[in-house]
Amino acid sequence: MVESTSGFLLPSPPPPPPRPPPAGTLAMERGGGAPPETLREEGQLGCVPPPGLEASCVKKSSWGFLFTGIVGGTLVAVYAVATPFITPALRRICLPFVPATTKQIENVVKMLRGRRGSVVDVGSGDGRIVIAAAKEGFAAAGYELNPWLVWYSRYRAWREGVQGSAKFYISDLWKVSFSQYSNVVIFGVPQMMPQLEKKLELELEDNARVIACRFPFPHWTPDQVTGEGIDTVWAYDMSTFRGRETRP
Ligand SMILES: C[S@@+](CC[C@H](N)C(=O)[O-])C[C@H]1O[C@@H](n2cnc3c(N)ncnc32)[C@H](O)[C@@H]1O
Numbered sequence: 001m002v003e004s005t006s007g008f009l010l011p012s013p014p015p016p017p018p019r020p021p022p023a024g025t026l027a028m029e030r031g032g033g034a035p036p037e038t039l040r041e042e043g044q045l046g047c048v049p050p051p052g053l054e055a056s057c058v059k060k061s062s063w064g065f066l067f068t069g070i071v072g073g074t075l076v077a078v079y080a081v082a083t084p085f086i087t088p089a090l091r092r093i094c095l096p097f098v099p100a101t102t103k104q105i106e107n108v109v110k111m112l113r114g115r116r117g118s119v120v121d122v123g124s125g126d127g128r129i130v131i132a133a134a135k136e137g138f139a140a141a142g143y144e145l146n147p148w149l150v151w152y153s154r155y156r157a158w159r160e161g162v163q164g165s166a167k168f169y170i171s172d173l174w175k176v177s178f179s180q181y182s183n184v185v186i187f188g189v190p191q192m193m194p195q196l197e198k199k200l201e202l203e204l205e206d207n208a209r210v211i212a213c214r215f216p217f218p219h220w221t222p223d224q225v226t227g228e229g230i231d232t233v234w235a236y237d238m239s240t241f242r243g244r245e246t247r248p
Pocket of ligand 1 (some may be wrong): 095096097098099102121122123124125126127128129143144145146149171172175176186187188
């Protein structure tokens with residue numbers, strides 16, 4: 001009961017209906033935890049998460065950023081590494097990275113016996129032929145489109161102790177001249193051999209030797225052949241070849 005301004009006693013207004021407690025409060029009221037007064041006060045102040053919950057929200061969003069960063073970074077890295085390996089396959093002449101077999105390398109080295117000067121591997125892959133030639137005492141070079149393979153080749157040459165005589169260049173084989181080399185090695189594909197034959201014919205000196213792995217040149221006659229099957233290697237000497245040229 002409350003006293004009115006005129007002195008009469010009036011019935012007191014009915015109490016407001018109880019607010020439904022926020023989720024969890026009931027459980028706490030029943031089961032313990034923080035005193036109900038404290039919780040009710042927080043409920044009246046608005047939607048302020050308890051300190052522990054706020055910290056966990058911040059933690060969750062940092063994990064989200066980290067996860068997105070890791071996934072994004074991984075995708076970019078995979079793309080950067082894979083692209084140089086895939087693009088040769090998309091070119092007009094598809095020349096993918098297929099490393100020479102051990103037998104193939106032995107056959108190339110056999111064809112270099114008694115030769116002098118420099119050696120170049122056209123499309124040098126992971127550098128195995130260049131490194132083998134450098135170990136035989138040649139000043140060897142490799143031209144390769146894929147930068148990852150070139151960096152790996154340089155690392156391998158350094159590891160094998162021939163970094164002084166094995167050099168690697170990131171280059172398109174169709175855009176460089178091989179005229180300075182006296183021994184040219186190519187492990188190519190049949191589609192490129194006619195075009196490469198013409199290019200080398202124009203560029204190389206008479207004392208040069210061309211060594212073809214797995215696929216021979218279409219018009220030249222080899223001076224020597226060694227190995228069999230996929231390990232076959234053909235050697236063409238420019239001097240003898242130019243002497244017996246019959247093509248128009
Ligand atoms: C069949 S693999 C031979 C690799 C190496 N010569 C060996 O015998 O182990 C051909 C190489 O040529 C490279 N290649 C493809 N197109 C090229 C281009 N236009 N210029 C330079 N290298 C190229 C490829 O990336 C690949 O590593």
